[in-house]
Amino acid sequence: MLFVGAVASRLPAHGPVTPQAVDTSKLPDIGEAILTKNPYRGNPVAIKIGESAYGQNCARCHGLDAVSGGIAPDLRYMDKGEAGDEWYMERYHKGAVRDGKVYMPPMGPILGQKAGWAIRSWLDTKHQE
Secondary structure, eight states: OHHHHHHHTTSOSOOOOOOOOOOOTTSOOOOSSOOSSOTTTTOHHHHHHHHHHHHHHTHHHHOGGGOOOSSSOOGGGSOOTHHHHHHHHHHHHHOEEETTEEEEOOOHHHHOHHHHHHHHHHHHTTOOO
16 A cells, blocks of 8 residues: 555646547537627526536536635636626637646637537526625
């Protein structure tokens, strides 16, 4: 058991992260153009898909159940509804880079717009003032 502990202490906190695919086939098609308003707001199917997608792709940095542990922004405090949609989708698609450091990878090109809006729909249910 000591060997496992010695090896584990040398491993980095986390390496490259591979996004997990999100099945959005049950959601209505929304086309290719990037939307600035959530077409799935309040859609129970989108909310369920978004919850799963968040857990698989976002929780490792933004926290379980959208409660951040301080590594990344707490997404419960984003502007709710249309007020925060455009900012959210911009960050989702382009990620966040400062001084050449990637703070958030661009998820939109990997997971797609439908998954992004499903995640946003679920996040709206977690909103805090």
